[in-house]
Amino acid sequence: PAFDLNTDAVKPYPCVVLLNVSTLPAEAIKALQDHVRRGGGVWIIAGDKTDPKSFNASLFADGRGLSPVALGDITGDPRQRERFDRLRPPPVNHPATRLLADLDRLDVNDVRVFARFRFSNLNEQQRSSALLATNQGEPIAIDKQIGRGRVIVQAMPVDMSWSNLPICQAFVVMVHEWLWYLAEPMQTRWNLTGGDTFAASFVPDEYGPIAEVATPGGERIKVASTDRDGRRWFRCGKTLWPGAYQLVLSEPQGGERAIPFQVNRDPKESELTGLTETDVRALAEHGGLRFDGDPLGTKSPGRPGPPEPMWMWLMIAALAVLLAESALGAYLARRRAATPVDMASDSTTTVTTAAAA
Structure with missing residues (x-):
């Protein structure tokens, strides 16, 4: 409940969400202001229970309060579902909407706003930097920096009564990113x-x-x-x-x-660049450094090339052996064919040998 909000109650929490709150006592408002100045976050979500007069008197306070804008009248009728406003693409350069701006993966274009509060006391910067706005440029969510903390004011509730935002994929991303954005100043950076x-x-x-x-x-x-x-x-x-x-x-x-x-x-330590001649001279003159092109006076051996495969030489050797074997066989065959045989002498010798026997 709103009457339980005090300094001790909000200290443990990096972010406080005011969901469709009608009125806030002065003690709760002071506790929230101190909480934001210390680095906490506050997300103010207006709804059917929000009283614009009480909101403007306590939360806007002529520009001195938590809210950067005042609430005006309600525009639209939540019962007439055939009449609605669509959202324009969220800003890409804002940390709270960087992921929401990815229209290829999120369905921000499918959000239908049937009713919302009008913001008053707006300047051009607030209109252009709104976290959420209609296609006509009317802001629906605006943020503000107070001390070390942050505040987001939203002109419609987060249920299905005034829009279909809760059933869209973009709703989960919006809640996650906005809570993280509001709580970030109080979080410890571990990297x-x-x-x-x-x-x-x-x-x-x-x-x-x-x-x-x-x-x-x-x-x-x-x-x-x-x-x-x-x-x-x-x-x-x-x-x-x-x-x-x-x-x-x-x-x-x-x-x-x-x-x-x-x-x-x-x-940037990996972005290495070579020293120019001017850099070398400056370091040698003023830094006392000495640059030797070749300290040992010998040329360093070149980098060996890649090893050549052995299979090519083995194939050449095998082919050479086959060719040599074929040539040797052909040579021996020609020798045998070219030697004459004396048949008469051979038969005479045979007969003489037989007679002697």
Whole structure:
């Protein structure tokens, strides 16, 4: 209930959703304003129970309240389903609608708005940067930055009474992205780039006031906490080296809890470019560096080429053996054919031998 909203009630939550709330007491409004300034998020969703006069007096407050715009009259009739407005494509360059703008995968064009509140006290920038708007350019959802936090005001409820948005695929993406967008300022960044300050907050009684940060090189850096806005903050700026870090917290029972976080390498380090002659001269003159083209005075051996296959040489050798064998056989055959045989001498010898016997 709205009357339960106070500073202690909203502290644990990074995002608060006001869903079709009629009125808010002054204590709840102050608690929400303080929550947003600390980095929290508030999503105000108007509906049939919303009183425009109370909304404008407490939440808009002539531009000093949570809402960036005032509520006007309701346009459209939720009972006449044949008359509706369609949505224009959401802005691509806004982090809350970057995924919603993908019309090839999401059905934003199928959303039908049967009724909505009109926003008043709008300027041209708010009209052009609206998170959601009709095809005629009338904003339906607008965001605002207050302190470290963010606020989104929506001119129609999230049920089926005023639109068919809840049955569209885009609804799930919208809720996920907008809640993340509102809660992001209070979330701990566990993936950093070199030189970023690591900051994590916890409930004050959850861990001790002194922690340690373990670096990739094995160094342990002591970090003292600061209590602010009901949270215990640990900050460490010594994140120059990429790699795996750990935040080591001391538990009240005497143990330790190590929470890992990562410092990523700068992608630009892989964009290597050769030194020009001007760079070489400048480094040699002012940096004391010496550049030797060939320190050993010998040429480095060239890179060996790829190995050649052996099967070709084996085939050539086998073919040569076959040709040699064929040539040798032909030569021997010609020798035998060219030698004469003396048949008369052979028969005389045979007869003489027989007579002597």
